[in-house]
Amino acid sequence: MSSAYLPRLVDDLLAEYLASFPAVMLVGPRACGKTTTAARHAATVLRLDTRQGTDALRADPDAALRHRAEPVLLDEWQEFPEVIGAVKRAVDAERRPGRFLITGSARSNTDELLWPGTGRIVMLPMYPLTVAEATGVSPRPFIERVAAGEPLVGAVPSPDVADYVGLAVRGGFPEPALELDATGAQRWLSSYADQLALRDARSHSLRLDASRLRRYLDALAINSAGTPQDKTLYEAAGIDRRTAHEYERLLADMVVTDHLSAWSTNRLKRLSRTPKRYLVDSGLMAAILGADVGDVLSDDNLLGALIDTFVTAQLRTEAPMSATRYRLSHLRDQNGRREIDVIAELPRGRLIGIEIKAAAGVRHSDARHLMWLRDSIGASFVAGVVLHTGHDTIELDDRIVAAPISALWN
Known part of the structure; x- marks a missing residue:
């Protein structure tokens, strides 16, 4: 293995998937490191975003996949979608594990009933770097540690709020996060946003208006980590509801945006069902806003939204890798008086609640919504954590602690 390669959280799980399944699709935003990681698990690489990579496939894709050293990496599959049909036929003919590794910057067609990969290709998400990955440490996923009752200790030396903001503004795309100075990183991320609208998105929709899509992306950045109504977004972008829904699907398909579904239960009344919207990378959010x-x-307001987007990105990336299967959501009642930034739902209905505070000082009252949830659901409440930008870990109440954000990667 090259010493220059920075191990990713997805590496071990990807190896396990290839040992078990005939075809694995690694899906994530463009430039998050998919090709670099996937190539280390492949014996043959076909780059479908180049003419050389597609020439052999155009005439007879089935024949082009035969007799190649496996796993065969099909990089940027969405540039030549016909290859998925060839993978389907190859897997149907011989269903041994580790045959194909597919990467792409789009989830296109993966939810359609007639998509040929259903039942044959297993999906695995990959996101920009976490701080743990960027610094070369590998703690257990944070939610696992909370569920196990492990101490939550911050990094030493302890970051302050400016340090956290610096990490959030740089984001997790490998090039700006690891190789560029602050000015270069912001320029890279601003260019990335422009290219999403001007080039990448056009391969998904011929009817696209790039300037309107960019305005909609701006509106999403302003509202990242929030629960805006659809009307708020499409009016800010100067488009109609139908166009906004099309752009929303497009950006989610390109893994630029994500959301936390609203958590609900019959035991609690009047909970909102509005999802919490995010850009997948806090650095991209800051660059779009020019901040x-x-x-x-x-x-x-910007500080709170950026830190929330940054912390949620760390948790989102860890979730698929965890041995403790859990789902992330958020909680908010309909009148907005009670809300919890992140809910991790563990097996058997057990819950962990996480509040994210862009403040160094934490008071007992900062845990009031967590205490309300604990008292409402009883034994199903495993723990609550108030993540903050200060230095100390403090017990706030029964099963509720305050901990530095750096405990995520320490």
């Missing part, structure tokens, strides 16, 4: 560290620190 640097100083801008963020001078705007409390």
Whole structure:
């Protein structure tokens, strides 16, 4: 293995999938490192975003996949979608594990009933770097540690709020996160947003209006980590509801946006069903808004939204890798008086609640919504954590602690 390669959280799980399934699709946003990681697990690489990679497939894709050293990596499959049919036929003919590894910057057609990969290709998400990955550490997933009752200790030396904002503004795309200075990183991320609208998205929709899509992306960035109504977004972008829904699907398909579904239960009444919307990367959010560290620190609303987007990105990336299967959601009642930023739902209905505070000082009252949830659901409440930008871990109440955000990767 090359010493230059930075191990990713997905590596071990990808190896397990290839040992068990004939075809695995690694899906994530463009430039998050999919090709670099996938190539390390492949014996043959076919890059479908190049003419050389597709020439052999155009005439006879089935024949082009035969007799190649496996696993065969089919990189950027959405540039030549016909290859999925060839993979289907190859897997149907011989269903041994580790035959194909497919990467793409789109989930296109993966939800359609007639998509040929159903039952044959297993999906595995990959996201931009977490801080743990970028710094070369590999703690157990945070939710696993909370569920096990492990101590939550922050990093040493302890970051302060400006340090956290600096990490969030740089984001997790490997090039700006690891190789560029602050100015270069912001320029890279701004260019990335422009290219999403001007080039990448056009391969998904011929009817696309790039300037309107960019305005809609701006509206999503402003509202990242929020629960805006659809009307708020499409009016801000100057488009109609139908166009907004099309753009929403498109950006989710390209793994640029994500959401946390609203958690609900029959035991609690009047809970909102509105999802919490996010850009998948806090650095991309900051670049779209043209905000640097100083801008963020001078705007409390932006600070809170950026830190929430940053922390949720760390948790989102860990979730598929965890041995403890859990789902992430959020909780908010219909009048907005009670809300919990992240809910991790463990097997058998057990819950962990996480509040994210862009403040160094934590008070007992900051846990009031977690205490309300604990008292409402009883033994199903495993633990609550208030993640903050200070230095200390503090027990706030029964099964509820405050811990530094850096406990995520320490």
